[in-house]
Each structure stands twice: as structure tokens, then as C-alpha cells.
Amino acid sequence: MTRLRVGLIGLGEVAQVMHLPALRRLQDRFEVTGLHDISPSVLARIAARWNVAATYASAEDLVAAPDVDAVLVLSPDQHHHGHVAAALVAGKHVLVEKPAALTRNDVADLAARADAAGRVVMVGYMRRYAPAFLAARDRLADLGPITHADLRDYMCEGPWFHRQTTDVIYPAGDIPKEASAASRALRSAMMREICGADASPALLLGYELLTGVASHSISAMRDLFGMPARVAAAHVSAGGNHLVAALDYGDFSVTYQYLVDNLARFDGGFDVYTDTKRLSLAFPTPYVRNLPMTVEIQSVTEAGNETTLLGPFYKDAFVAELEAFHAAVTGGGPVLSSLTDSIDDFRIFEEIVARLRGA
Incomplete structure (x- = not known):
């Protein structure tokens, strides 16, 4: 090889x-x-x-x-x-x-x-390369007409996890101050190009988290359902640490939320609904390796309720x-996940920002 x-x-x-x-x-x-x-x-x-x-x-x-x-x-x-x-x-x-x-x-x-x-x-x-995600995507067509989907990322930041499992090496105060200042200025200019020169701190943090943790879910959403017709609504709160968006897919809607706080948990994933079925996948924290992922499919018929599990899948998504x-x-x-594919993520981010600004 x-x-x-x-x-x-x-x-x-x-x-x-x-x-x-x-x-x-x-x-x-x-x-x-x-x-x-x-x-x-x-x-x-x-x-x-x-x-x-x-x-x-x-x-x-x-x-x-x-x-x-x-x-x-x-x-x-x-x-x-x-x-x-x-x-x-x-x-x-x-x-x-x-x-x-x-x-x-x-x-x-x-x-x-x-x-x-x-x-x-x-x-x-x-996430789009994880075996569990690919298995969920392959089962999507079997569900029937989708009525709704929820996507979420509720999390605390990585150090809570990796400080218990990995000895991360941090800079010993040796990053040049001029380089740090230039890097911060570059970031601010790029973010204000999208959010506006008058953007509030909450909006700037919202965009930072949209392009960060939320981008995983937005990209996966497009992989599952394609591009939405529009972003119907969006709201940011908690100083930018919480965002909710409603996306219009015509015959069904998708809601997405992120929440970043200091609670010790990582709850990312999605639920896809039809009239009688639900497909669910939860992503574990990426800061602990080889945690299991399971796809759950619930089906209801006149004969009763049935739940099918695919997995658990232990293969690391980064591998x-x-x-x-x-x-x-x-x-x-x-x-x-090509660059051309990723352009559509930014179209969605920009539309969410427009909704947050009241456009």
C-alpha cells in the first residue's frame, strides 16, 4: 500500500x-x-x-x-x-x-x-465518514416521507474530557505577541465581513460556533437531506452560546440547536421522523477515542412497536x-466533504446570520 x-x-x-x-x-x-x-x-x-x-x-x-x-x-x-x-x-x-x-x-x-x-x-x-453515520444515511430512504428532523450539539468544551484521558501540551508562553495580535485581528476582520462591522458580541460568537461545532451538523444535514429551501428563522441567546434555527425543506422542516456551556456532557446527533418511524444517531465526544455509536430505528405498526439497533460501531471517525x-x-x-461541497455550508451560515440580524 x-x-x-x-x-x-x-x-x-x-x-x-x-x-x-x-x-x-x-x-x-x-x-x-x-x-x-x-x-x-x-x-x-x-x-x-x-x-x-x-x-x-x-x-x-x-x-x-x-x-x-x-x-x-x-x-x-x-x-x-x-x-x-x-x-x-x-x-x-x-x-x-x-x-x-x-x-x-x-x-x-x-x-x-x-x-x-x-x-x-x-x-x-x-462525522460524515463515521460508519454509524453512513449506516444511518443508507437507511434513510426506507423510512418513507419525512415529517421532521432535529439536529443538535449540546456540549462543554474539550478540556473537560481530554484532561482525564490525554496529556495535552500547551504553549509555554512563547507565542510572539505580535503574531497573536495579528491573528486576532485577522479573525475579527473575517468574521465582521460576514456579520457586519456593527455586529454584537453575541452575533460574533454565534458565527464562530456556527462555523465551528455547528458546521458538523449542518454539513451532515445537507448530506442527509440536501440544501434547504430557506432558513425560516433563527435566534441566538446566552451571549451567543445558544442558537436555534429552523430550516425549510418544503414538505418537512429541520430544527438545529447548539448549546455550549460547562455541563459535563456531549450530546450531538439527530432524529429523523416520519409518521410511524424514527431514526436516531448520537455522536459521542471526539475527545475520547473509539466510543460506540448506535443507530436506532423505531417503527410503529398496528401490531405494535419495534426498535431496531444497528451497531454498536467502534471505529474512530477520524480514522x-x-x-x-x-x-x-x-x-x-x-x-x-470537498471544498465545493463546503461552499453550501457557508450559504446556510450567511442566511442564518441574516435572520439573526433581522433581515
Whole structure:
């Protein structure tokens, strides 16, 4: 099997807890040949922990390395566009963590660049590659006419989980202040481009969470049902930490909610309803690996009520995602979460923002 030589840009929690363990699990397909992080202390300690010899002071140096075939862009969201673009100029394939960028225009720009370069770029919506999700999607047509669907992400942030299971390495106060200030300014400019120069803190946080945790569910929703006709309504509260949106699919509606707080739980997933059936899937926290996922299908007939369970599925979604990335690069396999596909996520985000602004 062809081994892809990969370099990682960004070595934060997602790299340490999810991607590096998944890459080690797939050593027959991947070899980590380069690392970059803006924190020298994180870069040195992660290189030592994972036995990676080559470290780079800049993302540009990493993507130019001749022994890097593909790049995992795991940097802060505001840098995704720049890092993916640099990798494409260098002729590399890319797996970029969601979101692909922070604006629709930037995602569209990257899609055009990827097409021109003839390189694979996959957006890291790992839920869409999870075996349990694929099993649920395959059963959807058997349900009959859909009457409603609920999607949700109720969660506390990752440290509550990974501090009990993983020793995450954080910067030792060595990120240059000028770089941090420039990064914050770039993020603010990108978000205000969508939300407006006068956007409230709640709206800005709402957009941050839409492009963050909510993007998994919005992308999965499109995979299951296609694009909605419109966003019928949206409301943000709790300073931006809670959002609810109603999406119009013509014959049925979909509601989506996220809630981010400090309760120790992760409740993400969806329920799809017909008149007599319900299909449900819950996603566990990604910060604990190989937790089981089960698809539940409830059916009611005159004879009674029946529940069918598919699974449990223990395969890690990040492993499944990387397997699909490898297949796409080495064998022309399908990319479920392409840049072109992701443009539609941003159309929905923009419409939700418009509803939140009262348009």
C-alpha cells in the first residue's frame, strides 16, 4: 500500500488528541515527516513525543519540503485559507480541519485553486465518514416521507474530557505577541465581513460556533437531506452560546440547536421522523477515542412497536476520514466533504446570520 508522507500545520488539541493518534493507527498508509506550530515549545515537545525528526519554523517551509506529499491544516480557523493556498501552490494534497475558511468567498477561492492544481482537498467533517453515520444515511430512504428532523450539539468544551484521558501540551508562553495580535485581528476582520462591522458580541460568537461545532451538523444535514429551501428563522441567546434555527425543506422542516456551556456532557446527533418511524444517531465526544455509536430505528405498526439497533460501531471517525483521504489521493476515491461541497455550508451560515440580524 502506498504510504503518504504528511506534514502537520498546527499542533493544538485537535492534532494531539485526534489526528496524531489516528495517523499512528494508520502507519501502513501514512508517515508523519514534518511538523510546524507557532509555539516553539509545543513544536519541540510534540516532535519528541511522536518521534518526528523534521520540524519547521514556518508553514511555508513545511509545505515546500520535498518529503511531504500531503498536508494536514490544523491551525486556527482564520489561517486555514492561507495555509491551504500555500500547500496547493507547493503541489500538495490537503486535509483541512473544518471550517475550510471563515468566509464563503475564501472557500470558493480555495475550491478554484484546488481544481486548477489538480490536488485533493478534503474538509475535515469526520462525522460524515463515521460508519454509524453512513449506516444511518443508507437507511434513510426506507423510512418513507419525512415529517421532521432535529439536529443538535449540546456540549462543554474539550478540556473537560481530554484532561482525564490525554496529556495535552500547551504553549509555554512563547507565542510572539505580535503574531497573536495579528491573528486576532485577522479573525475579527473575517468574521465582521460576514456579520457586519456593527455586529454584537453575541452575533460574533454565534458565527464562530456556527462555523465551528455547528458546521458538523449542518454539513451532515445537507448530506442527509440536501440544501434547504430557506432558513425560516433563527435566534441566538446566552451571549451567543445558544442558537436555534429552523430550516425549510418544503414538505418537512429541520430544527438545529447548539448549546455550549460547562455541563459535563456531549450530546450531538439527530432524529429523523416520519409518521410511524424514527431514526436516531448520537455522536459521542471526539475527545475520547473509539466510543460506540448506535443507530436506532423505531417503527410503529398496528401490531405494535419495534426498535431496531444497528451497531454498536467502534471505529474512530477520524480514522475513517483519514482512510477516505488516503483512498482519494492514491486511488481516486470519492471525497464526500470537498471544498465545493463546503461552499453550501457557508450559504446556510450567511442566511442564518441574516435572520439573526433581522433581515
